[in-house]
Amino acid sequence: MFFDIDPNDDVPMYEQIVRQVKLAVTNGLLQGGQMVPSVRHLSKELAINPNTIARAYQDLQEDRVLDAVRGRGMMVRKDAIKRCTKARNSMVEETVRRALGDALAGGMSVEELRKLFESELANRASQSLPRRKHQTR
Amino acid sequence: MFFDIDPNDDVPMYEQIVRQVKLAVTNGLLQGGQMVPSVRHLSKELAINPNTIARAYQDLQEDRVLDAVRGRGMMVRKDAIKRCTKARNSMVEETVRRALGDALAGGMSVEELRKLFESELANRASQSLPRRKHQTR
Amino acid sequence: MFFDIDPNDDVPMYEQIVRQVKLAVTNGLLQGGQMVPSVRHLSKELAINPNTIARAYQDLQEDRVLDAVRGRGMMVRKDAIKRCTKARNSMVEETVRRALGDALAGGMSVEELRKLFESELANRASQSLPRRKHQTR
Amino acid sequence: MFFDIDPNDDVPMYEQIVRQVKLAVTNGLLQGGQMVPSVRHLSKELAINPNTIARAYQDLQEDRVLDAVRGRGMMVRKDAIKRCTKARNSMVEETVRRALGDALAGGMSVEELRKLFESELANRASQSLPRRKHQTR
DNA sequence: GTGGTCTAGACCACC
């Protein structure tokens, strides 16, 4: 599937899964009504303990992104995309705000920061597969 | 002093202190040769366990930002600013990269992201004290 | 028919069916000697796996509410109404007891509780079809 | 402590803990700012696996009833009582509504139901310790 | 087959 989990990242694996599912919903890889892979299946595929997957799915259920269908599996809610997009927006916004805060607090000038931003953006835009590998805090 | 510690933040308190000391060095609030408040003093001021302060100072010593002066306390190294600036740069860069990764993975367009960035920048530029309050992961 | 099944409810579907059959017997919608819809028929009507219907009917047989008639289907036993009424009574009693327990444990006064009870009762009494939609645990 | 957990109940233990903590907040046994017993401690006292306790506490954190204080333990939020009272109210209301629904659907008359309610209420009112033992669904 | 709960025991970071 489309998951890219790093067990050594300081953000816990179950949370990485939660985030990646939400992003997949936002960008259309996972559509409303679609089934997500079963706990056991994904657990094998990612070589991760089923409990960890289950916890991620449960969190997604509480966030009303997934619906458990008795004896059949977990399904993406039809209205999930709204919530996920909102979540993505506030997530990105928050991170940007953080970068900004650190930059200014550290005396970095607005021009420097903008330049850094644009250069990173250029890097990404020129890559074919825009999937990041390591996400350290 | 200039510390703004949130005990319920998910970044640990000692790390918040480390980061804020480094930023203060970068932006000139703390200059080489200057003494940093004593563990006991800061511990009282922030109502934080002295061990926590001590650990932060210890880390800063290992990062060669502070120097222990026998019987007098901790002093900012004269060459600290170089290291701190470098640290700040990679810190900000890393955060920007993360925002970018999440944005693109979630299907946000480059234009949207740039707009968001500029709007946040405008917000901050117009404020007097650019110190952020909550830093959620 | 008169079934109102919610697959996402936390009480299992087969149990919802059992309960609703019993209530139908109690209130006279299903009379002794009457045939109950066939597993296949009901399965189609409710868009539910036949196994689930079968399991419900089996339970009802064990509870001596239904009788299997060779080659014809399932029939409501003539003495079912007694048992169903008894079951209904203890079911309602149990639920009332639970509400009471939670209310008192949570410091709700007897007066508050009685008021709540009467107001709910008034709500219902004024409605034509007293069939509830969601039954959360 | 004040917990009364039944491992054979069909509501899971972690959820029993969640409910009982909330009720304790509502009725004043647990006040804002107060620490709840540590995971390990409660785990020993109730002879329940620490993971189960931890899960309950995490749920309570998500429900903003508890706050984790780094390295010190879990504390009742000052504003918890509002949420808990609200939760209790809707919980009790929901149960009452359910009793009512079952009663009416089963053809029980309003008078019968009210009589049952008042008699249960009388039972409880006359008891010294209004703590229920078994809570079957 | 599915998810849900629980146990036992381990390791980590924080204070």
Place this chain on the structure above:
DNA sequence: GTGGTCTAGACCACG
């Protein structure tokens, strides 16, 4: 000491 995460393996109810 505290909570947080993860693993391994078990059992259950549901469809």
